[in-house]
Amino acid sequence: MNSNTSNADTSNSETMTPWSRDQMAQRCAQDITDGSYVNLGIGMPEKVAQYVPKGREVIYHTENGLLGMGPEPTPEEYDPDLINAGKKAVTAVAGAAFFHHADSFSMIRGKHIDVCILGAMQVSKDGDLANWSTGAPDAIPAVGGAMDLVAGVKIIYIITQHTTKTGEPKIVDKCTYPLTGQAVVNRIYTDLAVIDVTNEGLALTELAPGVTFDYVQERTAAPLIDYTK
Amino acid sequence: MIDKKVSSPAAAVADIFDGATVMIGGFGEAGSPIELIHALIDQGAKNLTVINNNTGSGHVGLAALIENKQVGKMICSFPRTAGSMVFPELYRAGQIELELVPQGTLAERIRSGGAGIPAFYTPTSVGTPLAEGKESREFDGVTYVMERAIKADFALIKSTKADRYGNLIFNKTARNFAPIMAMAADITIVQTKSYVEIGDIDPETVMSPGIFINRIVEVTNPQQESKLVKEGVCYP
Numbered sequence: 423m424n425s426n427t428s429n430a431d432t433s434n435s436e437t438m439t440p441w442s443r444d445q446m447a448q449r450c451a452q453d454i455t456d457g458s459y460v461n462l463g464i465g466m467p468e469k470v471a472q473y474v475p476k477g478r479e480v481i482y483h484t485e486n487g488l489l490g491m492g493p494e495p496t497p498e499e500y501d502p503d504l505i506n507a508g509k510k511a512v513t514a515v516a517g518a519a520f521f522h523h524a525d526s527f528s529m530i531r532g533k534h535i536d537v538c539i540l541g542a543m544q545v546s547k548d549g550d551l552a553n554w555s556t557g558a559p560d561a562i563p564a565v566g567g568a569m570d571l572v573a574g575v576k577i578i579y580i581i582t583q584h585t586t587k588t589g590e591p592k593i594v595d596k597c598t599y600p601l602t603g604q605a606v607v608n609r610i611y612t613d614l615a616v617i618d619v620t621n622e623g624l625a626l627t628e629l630a631p632g633v634t635f636d637y638v639q640e641r642t643a644a645p646l647i648d649y650t651k
Numbered sequence: 652m653i654d655k656k657v658s659s660p661a662a663a664v665a666d667i668f669d670g671a672t673v674m675i676g677g678f679g680e681a682g683s684p685i686e687l688i689h690a691l692i693d694q695g696a697k698n699l700t701v702i703n704n705n706t707g708s709g710h711v712g713l714a715a716l717i718e719n720k721q722v723g724k725m726i727c728s729f730p731r732t733a734g735s736m737v738f739p740e741l742y743r744a745g746q747i748e749l750e751l752v753p754q755g756t757l758a759e760r761i762r763s764g765g766a767g768i769p770a771f772y773t774p775t776s777v778g779t780p781l782a783e784g785k786e787s788r789e790f791d792g793v794t795y796v797m798e799r800a801i802k803a804d805f806a807l808i809k810s811t812k813a814d815r816y817g818n819l820i821f822n823k824t825a826r827n828f829a830p831i832m833a834m835a836a837d838i839t840i841v842q843t844k845s846y847v848e849i850g851d852i853d854p855e856t857v858m859s860p861g862i863f864i865n866r867i868v869e870v871t872n873p874q875q876e877s878k879l880v881k882e883g884v885c886y887p
Contacts, residue, residue: 486681486824487826488823503681503682503822505681509733520823522829523754523758524759524761524830527755530755531773531774550778562739562742564731565752565753567755569753569776574755603778
């Protein structure tokens with residue numbers, strides 16, 4: 423599972439340009455439709471907001487009690503009582519609303535939020551997601567709102583590197599890490615490809631420039647269906 | 652005459668007993684009633700079960716209460732926020748118990764506790780380790796997990812405005828768990844930045860109705876947790 427392995431795709435590795443983190447966020451942002459209520463996970467998902475195409479009105483939900491989350495505050499705007507789920511200082515846009523936690527999770531669990539974008543440790547071919555714990559005995563378990571989000575939000579997009587830092591596939595037949603939710607993921611955006619979770623299996627719909635289907639399949643521990651043709 | 656005002660944080664928390672269950676408002680530092688927590692540290696009640704979304708940061712507020720060995724068990728969704736060193740150390744040493752609850756389930760368990768609902772079914776956590784050992788049931792072809800309500804002996808929360816009936820106004824995302832914790836505790840204690848006359852709060856803007864509130868302490872200049880953490884302050 424590393425790019426130096428001799429095989430049919432080595433000729434492509436020179437012209438291959440996997441998507442950068444910003445390009446992944448940019449690609450994901452294309453799929454956020456006008457008028458959506460969106461919840462962004464901590465980390466790479468937060469980047470998506472800056473790439474939503476102009477002209478689309480999107481309202482960001484943060485589960486600690488705000489609809490209409492805006493960008494980072496200026497020093498004058500800063501208020502320690504105005505933070506996002508990652509506990510970073512944010513602003514509230516015109517038309518924003520504040521509410522308490524039970525209302526906030528009613529929006530989530532009650533299927534009122536349209537899209538949630540999260541990171542992943544593993545995604546299975548059936549759309550199971552593991553993103554909260556490695557299950558290691560010395561780890562401090564922490565789940566936050568992830569299980570509620572995947573159980574309640576209408577569309578779950580995952581944005582993640584295709585493999586781990588050591589080259590292990592993150593898209594697998596069956597998750598080995600503890601699950602966040604079962605059959606919850608709709609689409610995966612990686613540095614190599616865009617993959618839909620369908621009833622027929624994992625459908626690869628787009629490839630990063632110069633990347634081949636076989637190259638992605640070799641780095642995926644579950645069968646992919648080629649939908650690029 | 653109804654007057655819920657109490658003279659000081661110390662007087663407000665004086666009867667919190669050993670072994671009590673205490674809900675503490677706040678999400679990170681937003682809404683954390685730091686002066687009430689510090690008064691509870693001074694008071695010294697032990698073996699508390701504390702319900703909060705997190706476990707505090709640095710060595711002030713909730714983290715200091717835990718560091719002072721007053722908490723036997725934490726019920727929370729995210730115990731390892733950046734800057735929280737106290738809880739992880741005690742947890743690894745087996746000196747504090749943890750009940751990990753998904754954040755929305757935690758909120759709904761608290762809300763239910765205050766609303767007279769003993770249990771409910773939720774789709775959250777189905778098929779995960781957090782559903783293990785819990786009763787589950789199918790409704791309309793979908794599996795749900797049963798979760799029990801949580802009630803508390805005391806709740807400590809923070810507001811920006813309060814009148815003597817206990818009607819409250821919160822600031823921005825500092826509201827978070829406060830209104831539902833206020834409902835779920837036998838005795839709800841509020842520290843408020845501004846104590847106002849009856850009638851000064853427009854009834855249309857009340858965020859937490861006074862019926863849920865028992866004691867109010869005015870703390871006009873509350874300390875800011877992140878600032879104390881940055882300065883390296885340790886309480887006491």
